[in-house]
Amino acid sequence: MKWALLAVIVGCTVLADLLQSYEMKRSGEQSVGARGLVRLLRLAVSRRYLVLAIACMAISFFAFMALVQIAPLSFAVPASAASLVLETFLAKFVLKEAVGKRRTAGALLVLSGVLLLAR
Amino acid sequence: MTELAQEMEVVFAGPSEELSVGSAAPGNSKLKTFLLAFAVVLFNAVGNLCLAWGMKHLTESMGWNPLGYLRAILNPFVAGGIALLILWLLTRMALMSWADLSFALPLTGVGYVLAAVLGRVFLDEAVSPKHWIGTLLIFAGAAIVGTTTHQTEPRPEPER
Numbered sequence: 001m002k003w004a005l006l007a008v009i010v011g012c013t014v015l016a017d018l019l020q021s022y023e024m025k026r027s028g029e030q031s032v033g034a035r036g037l038v039r040l041l042r043l044a045v046s047r048r049y050l051v052l053a054i055a056c057m058a059i060s061f062f063a064f065m066a067l068v069q070i071a072p073l074s075f076a077v078p079a080s081a082a083s084l085v086l087e088t089f090l091a092k093f094v095l096k097e098a099v100g101k102r103r104t105a106g107a108l109l110v111l112s113g114v115l116l117l118a119r
Numbered sequence: 120m121t122e123l124a125q126e127m128e129v130v131f132a133g134p135s136e137e138l139s140v141g142s143a144a145p146g147n148s149k150l151k152t153f154l155l156a157f158a159v160v161l162f163n164a165v166g167n168l169c170l171a172w173g174m175k176h177l178t179e180s181m182g183w184n185p186l187g188y189l190r191a192i193l194n195p196f197v198a199g200g201i202a203l204l205i206l207w208l209l210t211r212m213a214l215m216s217w218a219d220l221s222f223a224l225p226l227t228g229v230g231y232v233l234a235a236v237l238g239r240v241f242l243d244e245a246v247s248p249k250h251w252i253g254t255l256l257i258f259a260g261a262a263i264v265g266t267t268t269h270q271t272e273p274r275p276e277p278e279r
Contacts, residue, residue, distance in 0.1 A: 017220060024215035028277030029147055032155060032213045040209045050212075057208070062188065068171045072242075077167065077234040084224055091221035098271040099221045102263050107221070109260030110228035116253030117235045 005067045006079055012060035013083045018090055019053035025095075081114040147217050152269050155214050156226045162207035164233040168241060170200030175242065216277075218269040225264040228257050 024030070027047070030040055044050050067076045088107040092099035147155075173196030191197050214223050232254045 017224070020212065021215045021220035021223075024212055025272070025274060027216055028275045030213045030216045030277060032158075032210055036213065037206075037209050040212050044209070044212065054208070061204070065170065065174060065188065065191070069174055069177075072238065077238075078231055081228070081231060084228065087224055088221045091219065091224075095220060096271070097219045097221045098268070100267065102267050103221050103225070106225045106260040106262075106264030106267075109256050109263065110225045110231075111260075113253040113256030113258075113260060114228065114231050116249045116256065117231060 002067065002071055005063045006082075008063040009060045009067065009080045010083045010086070012056040012063070013080065014086050014090065016053040016056035016060065017083070017087055018094060019049045019056070021091070021095055023047050023049040023053070078114040078117045081111060084111050084114070149269055152214070152218050153226070153265070155210060155217065156223060157229075159207060159210045159214055160227050160230040160233060162203050162210060163227070163230050164237055166200045166203030166207055167234060168200070168237045169196045169203060171238070171242060173197035173200060216274065219271050222264060222267060222269045226261050229261050232257050 027043060030036055030043075032040075044054060064076065064080070084107055088099060088104065091097045173194045174191065176196070177191055177194065192201065211223075211227075214227075235250055235254075
């Protein structure tokens with residue numbers, strides 16, 4: 001059960017982040033003032049990819065809620081970091097981001113740190 | 120008139136070639152991007168903590184029952200956690216509009232350290248002594264990614 005929930009969390013997180021990053025890049029730099037937050041809220045419900053991304057996040061969130069009930073937070077949070085490397089890989093090939101040696105090394109270091117925290 | 124014409128030309132021509140690689144788009148500096156990433160991390164860690172605290176103190180088991188989740192939302196800690204996570208979602212959307220996904224993700228990885236620390240302090244969860252090495256690796260990874268350019272391509276002007 002624990003691992004099934006984790007698979008749902010990772011799969012949905014990866015899809016949500018890719019969709020969100022793609023759509024937010026197209027929308028231009030958004031502000032984070034009070035008006036900006038309202039605008040972001042409007043964007044979140046009006047853009048198709050963002051709606052889909054939020055649906056994926058919601059599934060991931062409920063799976064996370066169930067996971068923290070049966071496993072410690074210090075397992076649940078770091079274990080879901082498996083998505084980090086997958087997302088960095090997909091950012092390069094799907095979103096065409098400039099993922100060079102430094103970004104790859106950084107992502108791998110963060111992942112190894114997260115794995116150590118999980119034990 | 121000439122100045123205005125020049126200005127209009129710049130606006131319609133969009134960002135110059137020099138801006139496309141190696142420097143940030145005109146809007147937000149790297150420092151502002153770091154600060155926003157920090158706010159994102161904070162909202163997420165505190166939101167998760169509130170949520171976990173609320174969920175751990177619920178008497179019924181959740182399973183796959185949707186009514187159980189609805190009742191859980193009435194718990195003040197769960198509700199507060201959800202409010203913080205909504206704020207996290209919105210600020211994270213803004214961060215995604217400012218920076219690459221492959222830049223933002225390792226940076227927000229610092230949140231894992233915060234989650235472990237908060238879990239240890241408030242929820243009495245056991246964290247092994249290895250966690251300091253893990254913490255160091257996460258900060259090193261975030262720092263290395265932090266030295267790269269935060270945008271691969273400049274962003275378009277947002278619609279008003």
